[in-house]
Amino acid sequence: MYxxxxxxxxxxxxxxxxxxxxxxxxxxxxxxxxxxxxxxxxFVVASSTTVSGVTDDLPSGTCANPLLDPxxxxxxxxxxxxxxKGDYDVPDGKYGVGPDELLRVDCSTGQAMKxxxx
Numbered sequence: 666m667y668x669x670x671x672x673x674x675x676x677x678x679x680x681x682x683x684x685x686x687x688x689x690x691x692x693x694x695x696x697x698x699x700x701x702x703x704x705x706x707x708f709v710v711a712s713s714t715t716v717s718g719v720t721d722d723l724p725s726g727t728c729a730n731p732l733l734d735p736x737x738x739x740x741x742x743x744x745x746x747x748x749x750k751g752d753y754d755v756p757d758g759k760y761g762v763g764p765d766e767l768l769r770v771d772c773s774t775g776q777a778m779k780x781x782x783x
């Protein structure tokens with residue numbers, strides 16, 4: 666009886682994990698409409714007291730939240746991330762991103778990659 670319950674639990678957990686990973690991958694593979702416009706060379710990590718480089722104090726493959734445009738301190742909010750790339754919500758009218766779009770950023774370099782669908 667115990668073994669049957671354990672087996673059912675393990676199978677249900679594996680199914681949930683596989684389904685969750687598939688959904689995340691599909692979301693992050695949104696096609697690019699176009700390249701971003703007027704993005705800084707590199708977005709930076711905002712901390713409580715300073716603005717630091719993108720990879721400072723972050724585990725590999727992690728996306729910082731929020732990011733800042735070092736030129737005017739515009740704030741980007743992370744919506745989703747996978748495999749070292751983050752899709753960020755940006756202030757209205759910035760970088761050519763429309764209302765139903767996000768800006769994809771390489772989280773290890775802080776460089777804008779492309780505009781993707783929300």
